[in-house]
Amino acid sequence: MNNSKQIKHLYARAGFGITFEDLHDKENWSIKKSVRKLFKASEKVQPIAAVTENIDLRPKPFKDLTDDEKRMLNQDRNKQEKALNDAWIKQMSTTDAQLREKMTLFWHNHFACNVGNSYYEQELNNIERANALGNFKTMLLQVSQTPAMLQFLNNQQNQKNHPNENFARELMELFTLGRGHYTEQDIKESARSFTGWAYNGKDGAFRFNQYVHDNGIKTFLGQTANFCGEDIINIIVSNKQTATFICTKLYRYLVNEVPDDAHIAEMADVFYKNNYEITPLLKFVFQADWFYDEKNIGNLVKSPVEFLVGLNRQFYINYQNPDVLMQFQRTLGQVLFRPPNVAGWPGGRSWIDSSSLMYRMKIPSTILNAGLIDFTGKATPEDEAYLAAQRKQQLNVIKRVQATPDWDKFLKELPKDISHEEMARFLLEPELDKTVIDEVKQPGDIKTLAIQITSTPEYQLC
Template sequence: MPTPLSQIFHLYSRLGFGISYAEAKLLQQKTLTEIVNNLIVSSSIPTYLNDIKKEDIPNRKDAMEEGMNKKEFQQLVNEKLQELNIAWVKKIISTKSNLVEKQTLFWHNHFACRIRDPFAMQELNNIHRKFAFGSFRDLLVEVSKSPAMILYLNNQQNKKQHPNENFAREVMELFTLGRGNYTENDIKEAARAFTGWTINKDTRDFEFKEKQHDADEKIIFNQKGNFGGEDVINMLISNKQTAYYITKKMYKYYVNETINEERVKQLADFYYQNQYNTGALIKKIVTSAWFFDGENMGCNIKSPIDYLVGLSRQFSITYSNYKLIFQLQRNLGMQLFFPPNVAGWPGGKLFIDSSTLLLRMKLPSALLNNSELEVAEKIDDPDDQAKEYIFTNKKLETEVNWTPILEETKGLEFDKLLKIYLLKQPLLKVINKIKSDTALGQKEMILKIVSLPEYSLA
């Protein structure tokens, strides 16, 4: 029994970054279970980002001593961060391990981090990838010990004599429990437990400095003990609220921004009972009958990455200048490795304002058909307050081979094309208006379809 195309498109938009019509047609002969299993199996052995080498970036002090000036050093960091960003985007566009990159992106947003250390940022990203489907507890431990997060949340300054609460606060508020499930005192005491979790200056790896650690008694979540950092993490994990908090976020990501409280609770129980095995939770979600319910299809707003990567994959866009993709992410409101703050990108409707919606609607003709588009030229330092905006009107240096696309969609009627490219159908009036232009060729029709607001729905 062939699988309906609509289900394949839905599945690949949620568990991946979209699929071309040709690939979707090939999959049709398989059963839904086979397709789901393929998606999971093909993601089981991730490959890691390794474009940035530790030795590429000397630490700042060494660089200065070797005669590099401040500006040159900044420039180097900027270039490497951009290189890292592009490496990941390229990977997401070309990967066959759809699901692992999709879940890595989830963790990238959940454990949002933004520091000017490209190697540390890459390694944090690899942690997200390594534990994408693994135990959330192990992931949390690794993230908490990652130099990137230690730097970002000031834990290298968290010492017995002067505790710094930044990490302790965010680990509860954003990484595990969510607001309202801890007290200010829990934070103060937990900060003490994480004292001494720092970075070795020479190796730039994690180091536990016993001298800086406060080994005295603490009271956290009404428990008394000489707790250390891992003890706090275990307490957070044993609190069911953590399972609920993560599951709710996963449900919004994979199923529907509007949650079904009953389902989320059941899934959270499942996640908790399965020792926070994230892969098991994803499988549970996609094999639930309601996953393909009409109300869960085409209901979410694509993130800028889903939008950009989806378009690139669906039309096999060749980029001759990947810096373009780096800049476009920023213009669309989501630049990988540059989250707005530790809470990550708020997502959903908040990705859409007047500017970003218009850009989404203009991009297809620019990327797929070489029409001109204004793109901010200056691309180096997103942290630089003194940035200038220089706009140039230029072609986007992309290429699309339309021949196979037109071949495989040959003879398909407008209504059928709509179903191939959109996960949510436009209202009849809109369809009729676009259809009424009978002079349109096949290519122009496709371009119009993917320029519709509905192309932003997943």
């Protein structure tokens, strides 16, 4: 029983792809066994520890610093931001716990947060990682009490005589129920319940300040009592609409951009009945027949991070200069820890426009072959001149990019007699159309072929 197509699809969605060797080892596994092993590999939580101190805990406010001190502080912040970004990309690119990292990436965007403090960002990211396959309600409560989220959504300023509704609104609109399932009055009453939720400026620890908490009676989603923040979260998750909202987002992330109401309803039932445990929900999705339907294979656009991490994993790329990875993320429109706004990256087709597609198609040859795709066949005089100029540029690219793929390791995994078409089927998720098949049948070595295939529009899909 050869399940290689299904297993390749499973790893494209539940992780960042699969190597040829791994696929070959697992091709006769049942789907059930593959899913079980995937979860097993992600049992252990490996936190990121790139930033060890909180540079925001300085006694002097920024405005009181001298110009030199401000410059130093900004340099420190930039250094920490790069270190954190690099640490997470490395973790996604090398870990066996692919599913945990893929889900951490989902929650990173679900709880979109952008504060200029890498220490807080790291803490939030590690909470999302620890709970990525655990319980959604537990994660929701922990995330809501992080200094990153309290600062980003202004709950630090939410006090009984001056309620700030920012957190209360986003909690319902973006994190749980979705727009249209609560009233403006519910937001006001929820904000009153979260008054006094704050963090300690010295060490960033959560603290409940009872002196600024509104102790009055509140009416929220039809229930009345002297609610506090935890009560509001309990009421929200007891509403099945929360399960439906999360499952809709997960369906679009893991299955198809176009929601299927019947499948989402099945997912929401599983999620709700299991008290918001994420693992049973994901196991249900990955073992559902519809997950492997033709229409759900090779139809999602990889996010820039999925695209870069997938390349790293496939070709064992080592970056000597992390700035380059940051530059790629900026160019493609997704810098980790820097979502565009509180709603996160919209994802899907919005990842691709004509300029970002052009960049995406150039990146593999830039990394894998110093910027050059060797086109086989007879070159015209113009091509010859172009290629000569390109080769000159290659040295500059090597100096600038400082990325080394491990071609020996990649090629060693492939069968000696692999055909060009087999290679294309392995590297691409969508079914091959005639154009691609004709293109890959051209003569040339496997290395050149791999660069050509990863430089196609089809490689942008998973």
